[in-house]
Amino acid sequence: MPAYHSAYNNTEDARAVGNTAVLPIKSKFRGPSLLITDLNAADIVDEALDLFRANSLFRNFEIKGPADRLLIILILFISDCLAKLSASKVPPNQQEAYKLLNTFSVDAFPIPGDANFNLNAHFAPAGNRADGEFLRQYLIQVRQELAARLVERLYADGTGKPSKWWMAFTKRRFMNRSLGN
Known part of the structure; x- marks a missing residue:
């Protein structure tokens, strides 16, 4: 069974930096991305969250386009976020998790082409x-944006604890890799 690929691989007007797609997103954060105004439309962040659990079971992933490269980065970031949340002995509440992951998302990180x-x-x-x-x-x-939406999904049940159905994937590594953050 093959892994799930991005539906945005065939987007004609998407900008690419290197061979990584730069796609529009729905965001409340400042940045260079083109914004999607339709709040009901899906974007690459929604796609990464939807495909994370299924794709994290795969060790191999055939890259079929520039959006798949962005999808890989986002899935690995989700994995690193879950590992960050599970590192503490006491699971953080929703507000603490949001602060922790927002800080983690802006920390220094390597981009394609960097030595590390x-x-x-x-x-x-x-x-x-x-x-x-x-x-x-x-x-x-x-x-x-991904960290904010991940926290919403992790704490959607209202118990104040992260969902065990998401946290079960903390030990799974997509492609047996990590972003190294």
């Missing part, structure tokens, strides 16, 4: 310094 980026074999570096900085700012915005 773990997936450089699958990603092309940005063409120039300005494109690299644009990609970093875009990824910060996407990571912030």
Whole structure:
């Protein structure tokens, strides 16, 4: 059974930095991303959250387009977020989790082309310094939005504790990799 790929691979007007897609998102955070105004429309962040649990079971992932590369980065970031939340002995409440993951999302991180980026074999570096900085700012915005939506899903049941159905995936590694944060 093959892994699930991004539905945005065939998007014609998407900008690419290196070979990674820069797609519009619904966001309340500032950044360079084009914004989707329709709140009911799905975006790459929703897709990453929807596909995370299924794709985290796969060790191999065939990249079929630039949106798949962004999907890989987002799925690995979700995995790192869950590991960050499970690191404490007492599970954080929703507000603490939001603060922790928001801080984690803006911390320094490598981008494709950096020497310490773990997936450089699958990603092309940005063409120039300005494109690299644009990609970093875009990824910060996407990571912030992803962290906020992840916390909403983790605490959706109203118990004040993260969902065990999500936290069960803390030990699973998509492609046996990590972003190294």
